[in-house]
Amino acid sequence: MASFSVVCNTGFFPVQNKLGVHGGKPKSLGRYRDFCCNSFSSSFLRFDKDCNFEHGLFCNSELRSLSNGKSGVWLQGFNNSGKSKQGLRCYNKIEPLANENSANKQINLGKKRSSKLRKRFSLRLRPRLRLLAIRLRRVSIRSILVDVVIFLRNNVRRVTLFTSISVALGMCYLFLRLTAMPSPKMVPYSELITSIRNESVTKVLLEEGSRRIYYNTNCPIIGNTQLSNEELPSNRIENMADDVASDDGQQSSQALNVNVVKQLSATRSSAPEWQFSTRKVDHDEKFLLSLMREKGITYGSAPQSLLMSMRTTLITIISLWIPLMPLMWLLYRQLSAANSPAKKRRPDNQLVGFDDVEGVDAAKLELMEIVLCLQGAINYNKLGAKLPRGVLLVGPPGTGKTLLARAVAGEAGVPFFTVSASEFVEMFVGRGAARIRDLFNVARKNSPSIIFIDEIDAVGTKRGRSFNDERDQTLNQLLTEMDGFESGSKVVVVAATNRPEVLDPALCRPGRFSRKVVVGEPDEDGRRKILAVHLRGVPLEENANLICDLIASLTPGFVGADLANIVNEAALLAARRGGESVTREDVMEAIERAKFGINDKRFKRSTISNELGKLFPWMPSLTGKNNTRQDGQQGPLGYQTLS
Numbered sequence: 001m002a003s004f005s006v007v008c009n010t011g012f013f014p015v016q017n018k019l020g021v022h023g024g025k026p027k028s029l030g031r032y033r034d035f036c037c038n039s040f041s042s043s044f045l046r047f048d049k050d051c052n053f054e055h056g057l058f059c060n061s062e063l064r065s066l067s068n069g070k071s072g073v074w075l076q077g078f079n080n081s082g083k084s085k086q087g088l089r090c091y092n093k094i095e096p097l098a099n100e101n102s103a104n105k106q107i108n109l110g111k112k113r114s115s116k117l118r119k120r121f122s123l124r125l126r127p128r129l130r131l132l133a134i135r136l137r138r139v140s141i142r143s144i145l146v147d148v149v150i151f152l153r154n155n156v157r158r159v160t161l162f163t164s165i166s167v168a169l170g171m172c173y174l175f176l177r178l179t180a181m182p183s184p185k186m187v188p189y190s191e192l193i194t195s196i197r198n199e200s201v202t203k204v205l206l207e208e209g210s211r212r213i214y215y216n217t218n219c220p221i222i223g224n225t226q227l228s229n230e231e232l233p234s235n236r237i238e239n240m241a242d243d244v245a246s247d248d249g250q251q252s253s254q255a256l257n258v259n260v261v262k263q264l265s266a267t268r269s270s271a272p273e274w275q276f277s278t279r280k281v282d283h284d285e286k287f288l289l290s291l292m293r294e295k296g297i298t299y300g301s302a303p304q305s306l307l308m309s310m311r312t313t314l315i316t317i318i319s320l321w322i323p324l325m326p327l328m329w330l331l332y333r334q335l336s337a338a339n340s341p342a343k344k345r346r347p348d349n350q351l352v353g354f355d356d357v358e359g360v361d362a363a364k365l366e367l368m369e370i371v372l373c374l375q376g377a378i379n380y381n382k383l384g385a386k387l388p389r390g391v392l393l394v395g396p397p398g399t400g401k402t403l404l405a406r407a408v409a410g411e412a413g414v415p416f417f418t419v420s421a422s423e424f425v426e427m428f429v430g431r432g433a434a435r436i437r438d439l440f441n442v443a444r445k446n447s448p449s450i451i452f453i454d455e456i457d458a459v460g461t462k463r464g465r466s467f468n469d470e471r472d473q474t475l476n477q478l479l480t481e482m483d484g485f486e487s488g489s490k491v492v493v494v495a496a497t498n499r500p501e502v503l504d505p506a507l508c509r510p511g512r513f514s515r516k517v518v519v520g521e522p523d524e525d526g527r528r529k530i531l532a533v534h535l536r537g538v539p540l541e542e543n544a545n546l547i548c549d550l551i552a553s554l555t556p557g558f559v560g561a562d563l564a565n566i567v568n569e570a571a572l573l574a575a576r577r578g579g580e581s582v583t584r585e586d587v588m589e590a591i592e593r594a595k596f597g598i599n600d601k602r603f604k605r606s607t608i609s610n611e612l613g614k615l616f617p618w619m620p621s622l623t624g625k626n627n628t629r630q631d632g633q634q635g636p637l638g639y640q641t642l643s
């Protein structure tokens, strides 16, 4: 008998293995530890110095088993109270952990924590580099080129636009660089007057068409500092040359002279044409001119040079337009989206047919008739009848209005233009109306065709009720377009709404949406048929008809979308528990979820029985008299649900 210890969240249990569990010889302690740590939230195995398994510690509040696989050692898990199902028992009360063990445990916990920290903060560069190398090895230049070509081919417009913008910006930059000139130093107007009075100003230019005044003085500036008379270039060369000559002799003075001349000539070449510029003060021209005349200063006026005016214009354009670019981009996107309001769908892309829509037979019949008229199977002209211009599908959400429209398109085999009315609601006045016009033009060109407008209440609400003029304009355009069909034009407009009462009466008058088809909630038989459609591809444990009957009977008031959701939920539940097929229990759970949401089980059990009791009072199992769920094992209607 091998005795070993088990540690739980609550304490430490010395236990005895009645079945004689003993340890094999592990190759290394680490391997066993790793194994245990991977399997349990907290584990610890103890080996003697010969590496014989001595005892094990593991902590887990659930019942689990641990196997080392190779040596055939099985340890059975314990719950919090120290009980085990198979052979292990706790013969002592909870005791404090022995010193040695607690020390070991502390060490292990510390190691674990530090390794966790290391793992969390390590960059794991080596595997990343390896991965990068593998990816780079897979990359081939040819495939990159092919990708680039495909991208260019698919985005010709965008690439052209971006290329031209980049080229234009590049050329602007080049122009600015090439025509860049050193600008004169900006000084206050008073400084000009002072300089004129000091007679240091040599030449003045008044720019035509602007308030700028340029002037030169007899003291040149280098960088931002004005040189005094002593610092004038010619004086400086002489001074520097003299200094050097007196210090080091003739040879070095020659070399320095060359350097100084070079430096000053560079300064001269980068010097602006005008040293200073200032801004004219209003009503002071007379005084300025008389002062200049008095001092005998050369002055004149000239227009801005062509190059400079080009530069100024360009800089203004760039500085104005660059911040406006995002706005322009948004505008461009709006306008380009406005040009494609309808996604043209060809009949062969449609996978939905009338077989896929069930439980709404009356609506289906009405629409089938229109399909037959469009296909020419019914000769309505013979009796002087006209093809209905519009069909309004009315009904609660999820009853299959959109599905019906898609089925019409699929069956009719004519071009189908689907659009959501909210796409016509535009920020810019007139854009919604333009979109409607475009849509009808395209449909007319492709006649016979069908236009489907989903959620028409987004634009079709009664006019004059709000200050939204754009919406009214859009509706007016829709009314005009529906009136404007030529008698021979075979364009049918199918629209869907949940709120027919808010629609403008003009929209529903005969000649526009003259046919109103109510797509209501399905009855039990309808629900059964809808379920049969959605259960087509789902593997069931039981007969599909039985399941359909069961769900249909339990879901009064459910619409097609709800039923589709129940089937999907049941399949997901089956997948979650790893099942091969959907069972009755999955379906019942899915119904519970659809009816009451995903809730706490304790809450759900009582609520479900009450709610179902209210819904189906004739069912004895739900009234509470014969409640088989008292033990907490049974679900609604006596079916056992997963808990």
Ligand SMILES: Nc1ncnc2c1ncn2[C@@H]1O[C@H](COP(=O)(O)OP(=O)(O)OP(=O)(O)O)[C@@H](O)[C@H]1O
Residues within 6 Å of the ligand: 356, 357, 358, 359, 360, 395, 396, 397, 398, 399, 400, 401, 402, 403, 404, 496, 497, 498, 530, 533, 559, 560, 561, 562, 564
């Ligand atoms: N009669 C039905 N037969 C089969 N499936 C249906 C039916 N009604 C609804 N469904 C399912 O519900 C989904 C949603 O239906 P649909 O979008 O047509 O509803 P809707 O009436 O247009 O809703 P809304 O008014 O909110 O737009 C469909 O994709 C389909 O899977």
